[in-house]
Amino acid sequence: MQQNTYEFGLIGLGVMGRNFILNVSDNGFKAIGYDLDIEKVNALIEEGGDVSKINATNKADKFVEAIARPRKIMLLVPAGKVVDTVIESLLPFLDKEDIIIDGGNSFFTDTDRRETYLKDKGIHFFGSGVSGGAKGARIGPSIMPGGDKEAYTQVQPIFEAVAAKFKGEPCVAYLGPKSAGNYVKMVHNGIEYGLMQLITEAYDLLKKGGNATNDDLQTVFSNWNNGRLQSFLIEITAGIFSVDDTLSEGKLVDKILDKAKQKGTGKWTSQNAMDLGIPVPTIDMAVSMRELSALKKDRIAADAIYAKPKSELRDKNDLEKKMEAALYFAFIITYAQGLHQLADASEEYKYNLELATIAKIWRAGCIIRAGLLEDISEAFEVNQDLPNLILSPNFKEKISSTLPAVREIVAFAAKQGIPMPGLFSALSYFDAFSSARLPLNLLQAQRDHFGSHTYERIDREGIFHTEWE
Ligand code: 6PG
Secondary structure (H helix, E strand, O other): OOOOOEOEEEEOOOHHHHHHHHHHHHOOOOEEEEOOOHHHHHHHHHHHOOOOOEEEEOOHHHHHHOEOOOOEEEEOOOOOHHHHHHHHHHHHHOOOOOEEEEOOOOOHHHHHHHHHHHHOOOOEEEEEEEEOHHHHHHHOOEEEEOOOHHHHHHHHHHHHHHOOEEOOEEOEOOOOOOOHHHHHHHHHHHHHHHHHHHHHHHHHHHHHHHOOOHHHHHHHHHHHHOOOOOEHHHHHHHHHOOOEOOOOOOEHHHHOOOOOOOOOHHHHHHHHHHHHOOOOHHHHHHHHHHHHHHOHHHHHHHHHHOOOOOOOOOOHHHHHHHHHHHHHHHHHHHHHHHHHHHHHHHHHHOOOOOHHHHHHHOOOOOOOOEOHHHHHHHHHHHOOOOOOHHHOHHHHHHHHHHHHHHHHHHHHHHHHOOOOHHHHHHHHHHHHHOOOOOOHHHHHHHHHHHHOOOEOOOOOOOOEOOOOO
16 A cells, blocks of 8 residues: 555545545545454445545554545544544554544534644644535535634645535535534534424324325425425425335334434533523423433323323314424524524634524535525624524514414414424424513512522612512
8 A cells, every 4th residue: 555645534434434435535535444344444445446546444554654644534433432542543653733533423522622632742633513414425415624724724625525515615614613513513413303303293293183194294295395494304204204114014104113312412412502501492302302202111101091182183284384384483493592502602612603604504415404594694694693593684574474373283282282392392482582571580589589599670780689478
């Protein structure tokens, strides 16, 4: 294997890694992959066809030596300890100024720790979110790099070439210092959890409240995808309803166990939002519903105890129309919550995030890509300091016009006992966010009553305490 030949190295030749490196090679960059698993190494060599353009090895020293300096090495390995282990295994062979990029879903504070650790050794390290699943990695993901800007500049031509394009613009941009890239990807995933939960609620409502069949649902979601709900998640959902089961009669979707798994990025988004003090209840609900879904045994027991309300069917077309508006509203609110969290995190962690840029690089390639992101990027372009989309003049009409339908769907679902916690939370969040006065004055009184925690007044400055009894 020739030394100093390849322009890009990739570690972790699982589906994502293999697809990403093939994408790099397709774009004219010589690349080499590394994995301890010789089968994965051989599979890449075979698929690549020409080892002078794309090669692979299971030897760390050979891998590092084959890359031209300063080396650009990207990790696509599971988040957590594996990342540290891989970094340690590379260190003996690296030279100063080499660049390591972590393309996995690493927790952002881990990225900060690794950047500091490697800086002391003269190695540039930055974290970069990569979204789009296996297919995205192959044909164009959305890429969210942050960290060492100078190091990023060296990788920029490769990333811009491999990224998804929206009207010719690459869906990648330097987002900010330190762990900005991983943080933005984490919130991307939180929004992803929210949108996915909302889609399951629409599915449930149309089935239970409108007697929709899988064929109907396929048509409804396809129609929705041709309108303002156009998005990757709505598109794949339409497709899911048409897939037959190969092991028994009927559609596959009906045979899948209703217990959701998670790898943790949505939960991290919620946890960190709590730390920051920024409400993201629709994302919180999406995490809780995955947890609730896992309690299958208890759910079955409770189902047997409690009678359901008498079901009342609604006109299918009317329900679809109103549900479309409600989903559009809840999508807006979910993006609003996630972006509000990003705005606050940007202050707290000094990321200097530009929300318009983030919305732009989410317009293609990533899992939460949606037509709506074009409007969102415009709203933040008009006002960079917009605290929340709800306050954008561009969104006033979009939100207001959906509200009657949202309220009707929520009321109907509540009456029918159809759980829609994502939609309910989005509506309550909106109603609270747009209330000049909330009943939390009473809560302050309670705190002062039992714990002398004090309160402020609406009519004069100062801190007050009352002997309530
Ligand atoms: C993406 C996805 C990707 C992954 C999720 C799945 O942007 O390409 O978000 O990162 O599919 O992490 O997460 P869960 O396993 O937690 O659903």
